[in-house]
Each structure stands twice: as C-alpha cells, then as structure tokens.
Amino acid sequence: GQAQIYLDNAPSEVKELAKTFNMMLSRLSQSWEQERQFVSNVSHELRTPLTIVHGYLQSVLRRQKNLTPAQQEALETAALEAERTIRLLQHLLDLARADSGHLHLRMEPCVLNDLVAEVVNMAEKYSDRTIKIESTTKSIEVRTDYNRLKQVLLNLIDNAVKYSEADTPVIVKLNQQGEEAIIEVCDQGCGIPLQEQSRIFERFYRIDEARDRSTGGYGLGLSIVKTFVEGMGGTVTVRSRTTTYHQTSRLNKGSVFTITLPACSLLE
Ligand code: ADP
Numbered sequence: 355g356q357a358q359i360y361l362d363n364a365p366s367e368v369k370e371l372a373k374t375f376n377m378m379l380s381r382l383s384q385s386w387e388q389e390r391q392f393v394s395n396v397s398h399e400l401r402t403p404l405t406i407v408h409g410y411l412q413s414v415l416r417r418q419k420n421l422t423p424a425q426q427e428a429l430e431t432a433a434l435e436a437e438r439t440i441r442l443l444q445h446l447l448d449l450a451r452a453d454s455g456h457l458h459l460r461m462e463p464c465v466l467n468d469l470v471a472e473v474v475n476m477a478e479k480y481s482d483r484t485i486k487i488e489s490t491t492k493s494i495e496v497r498t499d500y501n502r503l504k505q506v507l508l509n510l511i512d513n514a515v516k517y518s519e520a521d522t523p524v525i526v527k528l529n530q531q532g533e534e535a536i537i538e539v540c541d542q543g544c545g546i547p548l549q550e551q552s553r554i555f556e557r558f559y560r561i562d563e564a565r566d567r568s569t570g571g572y573g574l575g576l577s578i579v580k581t582f583v584e585g586m587g588g589t590v591t592v593r594s595r596t597t598t599y600h601q602t603s604r605l606n607k608g609s610v611f612t613i614t615l616p617a618c619s620l621l622e
Pocket of ligand 1: 514543544546559571575577609
C-alpha cells in the first residue's frame with residue numbers, strides 16, 4: 355500500500371525536486387559568472403599598471419648606460435617578473451573570456467607558412483635557439499585568427515625550447531592532408547609521461563614542480579592553446595616518450611604537439 359502511495363505522489367515530488375534543482379543551478383551559474391567577471395576585472399586592473407611599470411623598467415635599462423652590474427641585474431629581474439605576471443594576467447583574461455563565450459576570434463584567411471615563419475623568427479630572437487621549419491607545401495591556406503594562432507604557436511615553441519637541451523633541434527612541420535592543415539611542433543627534450551599527457555591541458559597543471567620550477571610558467575599555456583585552437587575549429591594533441599624510457603636512443607624521444615585546422619582556399 356505504501357509503495358503505491360509513494361508512487362502516486364512521485365510525479366509532483368519529482369517536479370518539486372526539479373524546481374529546487376533548477377533554482378540551485380541558476381544560482382550556481384550566477385556565481386560562476388560573477389567569479390569569471392571578478393577574475394576578468396582583477397586581471398584587467400592589474401595588467402594596466404604592471405604594463406606601465408614594465409615599460410619604465412625597460413626604458414631605464416635601455417637608456418642608463420652606467421648602471422652597476424648589481425643594479426642591471428636587479429632591474430632585469432624586475433622586468434622579467436613583471437613580464438611573467440603580465441603574461442599570466444593576459445592568460446587569465448583570455449580564459450575568463452572564453453568561459454563566458456566572449457573570446458571573439460577574428461577569423462580571416464591567411465597563408466600558414468607566412469604565419470609560421472613570422473612566429474619562428476620571433477621565437478628565435480627570444481630564445482637564441484635555431485628553430486627549423488619543414489613544409490611539404492609552399493602555401494597552406496587556413497581561415498584563422500592570425501594573432502591568436504601566432505600566440506598558440508609561440509606557446510608551443512616556447513615549451514619545446516624550455517623543456518629540451520640547447521643542443522637539440524626544435525622543428526615545426528607543416529603539412530596539408532585533404533581538408534586539414536597540420537602543424538607539428540617537435541622537440542627532443544625530456545618528454546611527457548603517458549599518464550600526464552591528458553592532464554597537461556588542464557588549467558594550472560604542471561607535471562612536477564621540481565622539474566618545472568626553473569622554467570617559470572604557471573601551467574596555463576597549454577590550456578590557452580587548447581581553448582584557442584578548439585575555438586578555431588581545430589584540435590590539439592600530444593605524442594611523447596620520456597627520455598628515461600628511451601635513454602639509449604635519440605630517436606623518438608621528446609614531444610610532438612600536433613594542431614589540426616580546417617584548411618581553406620583563399621580564392622573561395
Ligand atoms: P607551463 O607554463 O608551466 O609550461 P603549460 O600549460 O605550457 O605550462 O604546460 C604544462 C606542463 O606540461 C608543463 O609544466 C610541462 O611540465 C609540460 N610540458 C609542456 N610542453 C612540454 C614539452 N614540449 N616537453 C615536455 N614537457 C612539456
């Protein structure tokens with residue numbers, strides 16, 4: 355008898371539950387939105403003064419020719435830390451924007467080879483590493499947000515340089531397969547253990563503080579890469595072997611980050 359009564363009453367109870375649940379959900383999403391807004395505001399407010407501080411530091415470093423080595427070093431450290439923090443704030447801003455669907459990507463047709471050449475030039479200046487480009491086709495055309503894709507590739511090349519030895523090559527490979535443009539950023543560095551490979555795209559995830567500390571990131575670079583690339587209708591994946599696993603051979607060690615983007619024709 356009781357089970358029957360219970361069942362009779364169930365629909366309205368379920369309705370009540372659903373109502374409560376929906377109310378909770380709307381409160382939750384309200385507070386998520388507030389949190390995003392907060393992160394976005396704070397990042398923005400901090401970025402502006404820090405950019406000014408960084409600008410002044412740079413100008414002192416450029417103009418003052420008679421700094422003592424200690425002063426020079428102190429100013430350089432300050433400038434570097436400011437730069438690092440500005441980058442963090444930019445990343446937080448971008449992620450907050452992406453979360454709230456306001457990451458307006460400016461998609462336009464462009465030649466991938468030119469974009470990559472530009473990025474590699476920039477990266478070579480920053481890092482003093484020779485970065486090789488290998489391309490199967492002279493001009494691969496994609497529809498993308500030019501500046502964001504540059505940022506994505508800079509992040510990947512930056513990592514490739516950071517996590518490999520100075521005497522090993524970093525290679526960017528370009529390739530087109532049917533409707534897909536493929537960019538691979540390859541290094542012969544320390545590699546990424548299999549069990550970590552899916553996690554490195556998470557926000558603030560760094561494999562190992564001991565191993566990563568000296569490289570000075572925040573574990574946001576790859577989550578930005580993923581957010582942007584997926585926003586552009588593409589994918590990003592990683593293949594990697596760790597150095598310890600492949601101690602005896604220089605083949606196959608290191609990491610390969612692969613980006614695919616829908617190719618297009620500029621004539622369309
Ligand atoms: P970070 O700014 O800390 O480098 P990322 O999001 O760019 O953050 O990368 C997350 C983690 O993935 C890094 O801390 C690093 O341990 C690992 N990683 C990324 N790229 C490479 C690479 N090319 N080789 C080895 N490890 C890498």
